[in-house]
Amino acid sequence: MxxxxxxxxxxxxxxxxxxxxxxxxxxxxxxxxxxxxxxxxxxxxxxxxxxxxxxxxxxxxxxxxxxxxxxxxxxxxxxxxxxxxxxxxxxxxxxxxxxxxxxxxxxxxxxxxxxxxxxxxxxxxxxxxxxGTVNGRVFLNNASIGVYPAILKERETVYRRWGRRRIAAHWSVLKTFWRFRRPLKVELEANGTRRRFRTPLVFAARSAFQLDHFGLQGADCIREGGFAVFVAPDEGRLGLMSDAVRLAVKQMRLGEDFELICTDRMTIHLKRRRQLVACDGEKFTMEGPLEFEMVRNxxxxxxxxxxxxxxx
Missing domain, CATH: 3.40.50.10330 (Probable inorganic polyphosphate/atp-NAD kinase; domain 1)
Known part of the structure; x- marks a missing residue:
């Protein structure tokens, strides 16, 4: 057959x-x-x-x-x-x-x-x-909450003023990091456990190619049919800038710069009723909790x- x-x-x-x-x-x-x-x-x-x-x-x-x-x-x-x-x-x-x-x-x-x-x-x-989907919305490479959606929002403002230039994109990152003062308080439910985090970023990846490109671990989670979920520690603005530099030179450290969770289903419980979510570079406002799951075939x-x- x-x-x-x-x-x-x-x-x-x-x-x-x-x-x-x-x-x-x-x-x-x-x-x-x-x-x-x-x-x-x-x-x-x-x-x-x-x-x-x-x-x-x-x-x-x-x-x-x-x-x-x-x-x-x-x-x-x-x-x-x-x-x-x-x-x-x-x-x-x-x-x-x-x-x-x-x-x-x-x-x-x-x-x-x-x-x-x-x-x-x-x-x-x-x-x-x-x-991968989050609250039913399809994403191809990644979906995230926290500082990255905030960067996309700031980037639109910078582009309107200075035009779509690479230096303007870099400036939007630095500006967002400097202003980002309120990390998220979330409860992440995955693999039968529920854990609390205070974090500036939860990033669910579905592109093994993208992770390999940035020298990040987690590609095997994706190749096995799930998400590679990165949770950043709450290290303040200087910590965010340090992580950005480490990411650029492909030296992110598992256990220090991020925690990695492999799962094919995840629920993020939020303090806020509505949350800005980035999916493949686009941003959407979604009602919590955020349900991540895989759609097969x-x-x-x-x-x-x-x-x-x-x-x-």
Whole structure:
């Protein structure tokens, strides 16, 4: 009997729909990348430029229309929005990486070159994917509470004033660390135990590639089908800055700079009723408690043939 979850060609349901954030394609690099990819995909592929808030609904409509492949053209935020719409469907996810880091795509061996990525999409070779969720919201690489969502919030303010520059992003980190004075008081329930923490950051990772990139432990937790959960100690502002430096030089210390918990299900109980949560670089306000769980075989992702055993 054949394994229904084994890698196989994408089902012949018809058509490829490429969904791109309308902010993408405005600069020459992204416009050229999309154009090169569309030439490879050919006339059966239709390109949709939509506003960020409309990406998920556009992907859901593609599923309703019977598209065999729905392509997310963009960074991890765009991919996350499309993935959330494909959960439980028969449509396969194609990825055209246009982000800065592209951890999700790189974890599956999907090249950042648009023509090579498009050829993989056209080939239609797919494999099942497990997804992490927090309160039902899909995330691909990570979800967190504490200082990182605060950095994203501050970064928006800095970008509005100074523009989207790398130095502005670094400044938003330093500014947030300096102002961050109230660590979270949480109770974390996982693996049959419930523990209390006073912490500036709880970070649930689902990308083994990302952890390897930063020299962090925990990739085995992910490869075994769960989350690698990092809980930072409450060391104040100087401790946060020290941790940022250690992370940059890949010298984070297990047991000193963070505690690692491996689990496939977790509940975070909070003092606050509503909490800002970061998912793959996007932020959302959620009602507590925060329920983290895995969704097995959520849908299929198109990958290179050699990536059957890769885990993002």
């Amino acid at each position: 054949s394994d229904p979850t084994a890698a196989r060609p994408a089902p012949d349901r018809g058509g490829i729909r490429v969904i791109c954030n309308d902010r993408s394609g405005r600069n020459s690099r992204e416009a050229e990348a999309i154009d090169r990819a569309m030439k490879v995909l050919g006339p059966e592929a239709a390109l949709y430029h939509v506003k960020g808030r409309d990406i998920a609904e556009t992907a859901r409509q593609a599923v309703r229309d019977g598209c065999a492949t729905v392509v997310a053209a963009g960074g991890d935020g765009t991919i996350m929005a499309v993935a959330s719409a494909l959960k439980g469907s028969d449509s396969a996810l194609g990825v055209l990486p246009l982000g800065t880091f592209n951890f999700f795509a790189r974890g599956y061996g999907i090249p950042e070159d648009p023509e090579r990525a498009a050829r993989i999409i056209a080939g239609g070779h797919s494999q099942p994917i497990d997804l 959520a849908f299929r992702i198109i990958t290179p043939h050699h990536a059957d055993e890769a885990v993002a």
